[in-house]
Amino acid sequence: MASLQDQFLKAGLVNKNKAKQLQQDKTKQQKIERRTGTQTVDEAKLAAAELQRKNPERARELNAQRDAAAQQYRENRLNRNERSPFERC
DSSP: OOOHHHHHHHHTSSOHHHHHHHHHHHHHHHHHHHHHOOOOOOHHHHHHHHHHHHHHHHHHHHHHHHHHHHHHHHHHHHHHHHSOTTTTO
16 A cells, blocks of 8 residues: 555655655654654644544434434334324324
8 A cells, every 4th residue: 555645746746855855854853752752742643533532422422313313203103003093084
C-alpha cells in the first residue's frame, strides 16, 4: 500500500521538493523530541482520538433511539390488531 505522501505526489497535490522538505522537518522535530525528552502536541491525532471515543457513544444513542421507535411501532401495531373490526369504522 502506498503511503499518503506517495498518494499526494501521484495526485499532483504536492511536488517532490515539498514532500522532501516536509519529511526533513518531521525528522528534525523527532530528533529534537528525542534529545529534549519532550513531545509536541499533534492536534490532528488528538482530534482523531476524541472522535474515536465519541463514535461508540453516538452509535449507542442512535441505536437506543432506533430501538425505542421500533418498540413503539410494534406496540401500535399490536394495539390496532387487538381492536375489534367494528371499532375501525
